[in-house]
Amino acid sequence: MARTDGTGAESPRERYRSQVREEIKAHAWEQIATAGASALSVNAIARRMGLSGPALYRYFAGRDELITELVRDAYRSLADALGAAAAGGADLSGLAHALRGWALADPQRYFLVYGTPVPGYHAPADTTAVADEVMRTLVDACAALAPAGPEAGEAPFATHLLGHRDWAGEQPAPPEVLHRFLVFWTRLHGVLSLELAGHFTGMGFRPELLFEAELESLLAPRF
Amino acid sequence: MARTDGTGAESPRERYRSQVREEIKAHAWEQIATAGASALSVNAIARRMGLSGPALYRYFAGRDELITELVRDAYRSLADALGAAAAGGADLSGLAHALRGWALADPQRYFLVYGTPVPGYHAPADTTAVADEVMRTLVDACAALAPAGPEAGEAPFATHLLGHRDWAGEQPAPPEVLHRFLVFWTRLHGVLSLELAGHFTGMGFRPELLFEAELESLLAPRF
DNA sequence: TGTACATCAGTGAACGCGCGTTCACTGATGTAC
DNA sequence: TGTACATCAGTGAACGCGCGTTCACTGATGTAC
Numbered sequence: 001m002a003r004t005d006g007t008g009a010e011s012p013r014e015r016y017r018s019q020v021r022e023e024i025k026a027h028a029w030e031q032i033a034t035a036g037a038s039a040l041s042v043n044a045i046a047r048r049m050g051l052s053g054p055a056l057y058r059y060f061a062g063r064d065e066l067i068t069e070l071v072r073d074a075y076r077s078l079a080d081a082l083g084a085a086a087a088g089g090a091d092l093s094g095l096a097h098a099l100r101g102w103a104l105a106d107p108q109r110y111f112l113v114y115g116t117p118v119p120g121y122h123a124p125a126d127t128t129a130v131a132d133e134v135m136r137t138l139v140d141a142c143a144a145l146a147p148a149g150p151e152a153g154e155a156p157f158a159t160h161l162l163g164h165r166d167w168a169g170e171q172p173a174p175p176e177v178l179h180r181f182l183v184f185w186t187r188l189h190g191v192l193s194l195e196l197a198g199h200f201t202g203m204g205f206r207p208e209l210l211f212e213a214e215l216e217s218l219l220a221p222r223f
Numbered sequence: 224m225a226r227t228d229g230t231g232a233e234s235p236r237e238r239y240r241s242q243v244r245e246e247i248k249a250h251a252w253e254q255i256a257t258a259g260a261s262a263l264s265v266n267a268i269a270r271r272m273g274l275s276g277p278a279l280y281r282y283f284a285g286r287d288e289l290i291t292e293l294v295r296d297a298y299r300s301l302a303d304a305l306g307a308a309a310a311g312g313a314d315l316s317g318l319a320h321a322l323r324g325w326a327l328a329d330p331q332r333y334f335l336v337y338g339t340p341v342p343g344y345h346a347p348a349d350t351t352a353v354a355d356e357v358m359r360t361l362v363d364a365c366a367a368l369a370p371a372g373p374e375a376g377e378a379p380f381a382t383h384l385l386g387h388r389d390w391a392g393e394q395p396a397p398p399e400v401l402h403r404f405l406v407f408w409t410r411l412h413g414v415l416s417l418e419l420a421g422h423f424t425g426m427g428f429r430p431e432l433l434f435e436a437e438l439e440s441l442l443a444p445r446f
Numbered sequence: 447t448g449t450a451c452a453t454c455a456g457t458g459a460a461c462g463c464g465c466g467t468t469c470a471c472t473g474a475t476g477t478a479c
Numbered sequence: 480t481g482t483a484c485a486t487c488a489g490t491g492a493a494c495g496c497g498c499g500t501t502c503a504c505t506g507a508t509g510t511a512c
Contacts, residue, residue, distance in 0.1 A: 036341050038261035055489050116338035117420045118259050157436035164428040182433055190413025197340045205387040210405055213380035278456050
């Protein structure tokens, strides 16, 4: 409300505010990377920034709103990463590598979105909208792929999907396309989550090669 | 030391002790299911049992030891579930269903083993021994399966595994067998973890059918 | 079998700690005339 | 340009809370003669 000229330009104060907000979130991510999301503390962030605890309440209504904002940002950045790849002409394989890059860049961010849920916590409605955006990008890339074998649409699970694809929007893609999307999601998540959780450390093989092998498997006509 | 007759029989006090220990752990699991592992509180458990907080220190050195014990039990019960299935003649498919049953029986227990790691926490050495036991059971079942296609051993990832299979013991299985084991692990974990985390809710399809489809895919000669 | 003693489960008070959050304030920054 | 005023970022004290953990204790249970 500080400006009424309708240009949308930010006043210095508004600029400062959003700058500090970002700085708070940056410290929050740092803390999450160190001790996990459940250990996130408003006071600890303030301390690290050289501020008193209550100061942060100028920028966030409380701890919950801060966490919600972090979840929102995480979803948003994933949607942007995949969207940018798709806009740059990436096919399903390219999106897989974009996903992997995004996950490796910040494992705790990946886990905040796809990791162990906190019982009782429910994501706000607008994050599911972003999740839909991610889904649509991936489904589109699946649809653009060379079609699956002719019998793929008659596989038991594809048949089941035929009657349960409301989640895929108004004009849902064919069941074998949706099936491939789900396989893309679950297979790559399977490798990524175990890799990021450290379950492969000490085994000696290179996880990215397993990722590539799984990617190949789901790109095949018979996935 | 209460008994010296070497029979290994427990004195009433010893019996009582282990009984209370189990009761504490049962309440701990209940609390984990309600609010997640990071919210586990010694005092809250004591309260629920009608005891004072310090009383639990007769049974556990502290919160950390209690959690470690829970992790150990979780691994142990998975190894037992799979071991029992294998002893009962279950093939790889049977083990997959045993795994799924174990996971669904207590999602938070599954997540304690395979979920988001707490940065900094390292599992004690003897849990990795149980993890090895689980692995061996699964690898054996993979080896007992009808062999993969002849070209499976020459796939890029199998070739890589040929040089990196120390984790599979003294006489490691052939690379295509190990590859199938890893695919078993990652694909089924991919479906299970997303399902248990609730990422499929609202989509309407039945997750167990996706699980079955993924299981079929990895049983195929060309997985 | 009865008695003296040792073991040990459980208590209540207390410790220091860090948390989220509120409140009344001060002082700097920006706005209006 | 200078002055009066409003806005608002940040402070310090305080709140109640629950946590993990220690300690000296009491009283019941089990053991030894």
